[in-house]
Amino acid sequence: MKKLTIAIPTYNGSRTIKTTLESIFNQQFPSDDVEVIICENASTDNTLEIIKPFLSKLTLYKNDVNIGGDKNFEMCVNKSQSEYVWILGDDDCLKYGAISYVIDKIKLKDYGCLFVNFSLYDVKQKKEVQKKFLPLKEDIIVKGVTDFLKNTNVAANFLSSVIHNKKNFESVDTTKFYGTSFLQFGVLLDYIENNETLLIAEPLVVNMGDSSDREFNAGGVSVKILNNLYAIVKNAKTKFLEESERKKIQSLIQKMLKYRILSAKRLGLKVDKKLLSDLTTNFKSYPGFWLIDLPLLTTPNFLINILYKIYRVPGINSFFVKYIYNISK
Numbered sequence: 194m195k196k197l198t199i200a201i202p203t204y205n206g207s208r209t210i211k212t213t214l215e216s217i218f219n220q221q222f223p224s225d226d227v228e229v230i231i232c233e234n235a236s237t238d239n240t241l242e243i244i245k246p247f248l249s250k251l252t253l254y255k256n257d258v259n260i261g262g263d264k265n266f267e268m269c270v271n272k273s274q275s276e277y278v279w280i281l282g283d284d285d286c287l288k289y290g291a292i293s294y295v296i297d298k299i300k301l302k303d304y305g306c307l308f309v310n311f312s313l314y315d316v317k318q319k320k321e322v323q324k325k326f327l328p329l330k331e332d333i334i335v336k337g338v339t340d341f342l343k344n345t346n347v348a349a350n351f352l353s354s355v356i357h358n359k360k361n362f363e364s365v366d367t368t369k370f371y372g373t374s375f376l377q378f379g380v381l382l383d384y385i386e387n388n389e390t391l392l393i394a395e396p397l398v399v400n401m402g403d404s405s406d407r408e409f410n411a412g413g414v415s416v417k418i419l420n421n422l423y424a425i426v427k428n429a430k431t432k433f434l435e436e437s438e439r440k441k442i443q444s445l446i447q448k449m450l451k452y453r454i455l456s457a458k459r460l461g462l463k464v465d466k467k468l469l470s471d472l473t474t475n476f477k478s479y480p481g482f483w484l485i486d487l488p489l490l491t492t493p494n495f496l497i498n499i500l501y502k503i504y505r506v507p508g509i510n511s512f513f514v515k516y517i518y519n520i521s522k
Contacts, residue, residue, distance in 0.1 A: 196226040196299055197356075198278045199292070200269035204234040204259065206283035207243050209401065214247050216286035216399075222293050228252065228275060232268045235259040263367075263376035266352075270362050277307070278357045280377060284401045285353040288312075291397035295356060298332075298391060305388020306381060307356040308345055311398040321399075329394035336389050338382055338434045344392055347445045350378040350422060353398045357381070361388060373421040374414075382425070382434075416457045416490075417468065419450055423475045447479045447486075454489045458497040464490050 199217060203210055217229060229251040231244060235258050244253065254272050256265070270278050277299055281287070291309075298307065313323040326348055335341050342349060349355070355377065361384040370376035423446045426439060450472075454462075469490065476482040489497070 195228050195275040196277060196296055197228075197292070198269075198273035198275040198359075199227065199229045199287075200273060200278055200280050201229075201231045201283050202234065202262070202265040202269050202280065203231060203236065203240055203283040204262070204265070205236045205238045205240060207236070207238045207240045209284035210240060211243050212401075213281065213283055213286055214244070214251075216288075217281075217292070218247065218250055220287070220289045220292060223296060226296050227292060228273075230254060230269070230272055232256070232265050232272065234262075234265045261372070262374050263371050266377045267367050270357060270359055273359055276359060278359050278362065280352055280355070280357070281398075282353045285311075286399040286401060288395075288397050288399060294393070294395065294397060298393070299356075302389075302391075304334075304358060304391045305361055305385050306358050307391045307393060308341075308349065309354045309356065309393045309398050310396045311348075311351065311354050311400045312396040313400050316401055325394075325396050326400070327392075327394075329392060331394050333392050333394075334389050335392060337386050339438050341385055341390050341392075342434065342438050342442055347422075347442060347449065349381070350375060351400065352377060353400065355381060358384075358388070361385075370425070373425060374418040375422050375425055378422070379425045414457070414462070415453045416450070416462055416472075419446060419453050420468075420471055420475060422446055427475070444479070447476050447481060450476065451481070451485050451489065454486060455497065455501050458489070458492075458494055459501055 201210070201213060206213075231251060231253050233240060233244070233253060233255045235256045241255075252272075254268065256268075260268070266280055269280050277295075279295070295307065295309070298304075310325060310327050310329055312321055313326060314320070315322045327345065329344070333344070335344060357377070357380075362380055365380045365383045367376055367380055370379040373379065423443060426434075426442050426446070458464075469487075472482070472486070472490070476486065489500075492500070
């Protein structure tokens with residue numbers, strides 16, 4: 194059995210997946226220990242054409258119909274023939290040497306999972322905007338949900354940073370997370386309580402950022418997805434999570450909401466009574482929801498487009514982040 198599977202779930206990833214694959218195959222790693230697979234989710238663009246030159250180096254699993262993001266993430270794990278599964282987003286990249294670094298770690302010790310630090314790259318500005326997302330000075334081992342989230346906060350939901358222990362992943366009932374777009378995160382919170390997690394300080398992943406018009410924000414669904422993330426932290430099997438840490442994570446999610454509303458409404462988010470009710474139920478205790486989020490949700494789309502253009506002005510953007518962003522509780 195191999196040590197590591199790098200599994201790429203993709204849907205309409207033609208614009209980015211070549212760069213992702215090149216970041217894997219342009220580095221040296223022990224092929225006896227590593228396999229690369231793609232779970233292709235019935236793309237309607239030319240993703241398959243982009244993948245074709247790499248087929249001799251990887252295994253392709255193609256869905257005849259789109260089974261949804263969550264089930265495709267699960268498929269990545271189920272199709273793996275390795276002890277660990279690194280689910281890598283089709284718009285993210287690996288730093289050179291990342292694979293060998295991880296292989297060395299998992300050969301030394303059996304972990305519940307691994308979390309890899311990452312850098313942020315702005316695809317519009319075409320430059321790295323944050324070299325190290327988490328301020329970890331060295332690799333550390335944590336145990337349990339609380340210690341894990343104390344160190345990672347909402348970064349824990351970043352798909353490409355988590356390397357799952359296949360056995361642990363498959364021990365969880367995944368069906369309760371279908372339709373949330375955070376299956377991999379919900380499963381992680383379920384299985385790590387009694388397992389050690391290695392947090393890797395080196396940013397081995399590059400978060401390439403702008404997938405706003407792709408599967409997870411098509412029609413502006415990112416607001417609904419963020420609401421699902423809040424619900425998972427609040428209601429999933431996180432009974433071991435200290436309430437202070439839970440509140441901290443939930444507050445950070447609420448702060449993220451205002452950004453998602455701006456982009457989601459521009460992409461066609463339909464705000465109905467059910468969505469307003471769900472959001473109010475989860476975020477009603479935050480002043481920022483009533484002062485900013487709810488007014489944005491009920492603002493006509495043409496005004497949202499104007500507000501977004503104003504928000505993107507550098508000086509105004511800085512003011513928003515410094516003062517408005519921090520209205521939460």
